[in-house]
Amino acid sequence: MAMLAGLCEAIDARPYMEGHGSRVSRLAEAIALRLGWGAGRIRRLRIGALLHDVGKLAVADSVWGKAERLSEAEFAAIRRHPAAGMRILARQPDFRFAIPYVLFHHEHWDGGGYPSRRRGDAIPLEARVLAVADAFDAMTSPRPYGPPLPASEALAEIHRCAGSQFDPVVAGVFIELCRAAPARLLAAEG
Numbered sequence: 525m526a527m528l529a530g531l532c533e534a535i536d537a538r539p540y541m542e543g544h545g546s547r548v549s550r551l552a553e554a555i556a557l558r559l560g561w562g563a564g565r566i567r568r569l570r571i572g573a574l575l576h577d578v579g580k581l582a583v584a585d586s587v588w589g590k591a592e593r594l595s596e597a598e599f600a601a602i603r604r605h606p607a608a609g610m611r612i613l614a615r616q617p618d619f620r621f622a623i624p625y626v627l628f629h630h631e632h633w634d635g636g637g638y639p640s641r642r643r644g645d646a647i648p649l650e651a652r653v654l655a656v657a658d659a660f661d662a663m664t665s666p667r668p669y670g671p672p673l674p675a676s677e678a679l680a681e682i683h684r685c686a687g688s689q690f691d692p693v694v695a696g697v698f699i700e701l702c703r704a705a706p707a708r709l710l711a712a713e714g
Contacts, residue, residue, distance in 0.1 A: 527616060535577055541588070544661055549573035551657035551698075558697045559653075569650050572625035576654050579609030579626065591668040603638045606630055629654040632689045644691075652691040656682060656698045659690070675702070 536542045549570045556566045580588065583605055587598045594602070609626040613619045628642060628651035635643030663678035673681070679702055686695035 527618065531575060531578055531612075534581055535575075541577065541580065544665065545574040545577065547661045547665075548576060548654065548657045551660060552653050554701055555653050555657065555694060555698055558701055559694075568621055569625070569653065571619065572622035572650060573654055573657065575609070575613065575619060575622050576626050576629050576658060577605065577609070578612050579605035579607065581612070582608035589668050603630075606639050624648040625650045625654055627651075629658060631655070633691050634688045636688070647691075649691075649694075652694050656690050656694050659685075660698070 535545055552569050552573045553566055556569050561569070583601050587594065587601055590598070606627045606629065610623050613623050613626060625648065627639065628647050631637035631640065631642045631647045631651060632655075633644060633647070633652070635641050660675075660678050660682060663673045663681060664675055666672050679699055682690060682695050683699055686692040686699075
């Protein structure tokens with residue numbers, strides 16, 4: 525677990541990343557519990573959530589802290605972070621199980637995501653759960669290009685993108701969770 529702690533610390537040191545993995549991990553766990561997953565699968569998901577952005581270590585800090593519109597080259601570098609994460613985890617036998625979660629967490633339900641333009645059930649369920657949790661935390665956290673959205677607006681965006689960007693079942697479960705226990709879930713933001 526020392527390797528996990530070290531990787532998480534390195535990720536948290538990146539601009540605008542502090543606490544992101546932990547928040548995504550807690551949100552993903554809440555979704556997985558509602559989906560009825562067992563303890564072992566949830567543990568693997570939580571570790572995958574902590575590591576989902578490990579590939580960002582391969583992208584220059586200047587890209588993550590940029591307030592202006594990204595150039596094509598900068599956006600291409602960002603789009604490569606899932607594959608970079610896969611390469612990092614491939615060298616870590618204890619975390620190889622998380623490679624599909626890390627590699628596919630930016631795929632979209634309708635095939636519009638990256639890096640492989642997978643769609644629907646071709647995207648591992650763990651990656652679909654991480655996609656919702658990651659997007660919610662990204663929208664509700666400060667970024668160089670703008671202030672965080674209120675949780676209600678972020679939930680409305682997840683609802684709007686259910687069936688296109690997000691697995692509609694996973695998005696629905698997350699929205700239901702937030703409506704049923706907003707204080708508990710939204711406390712994961714901070």
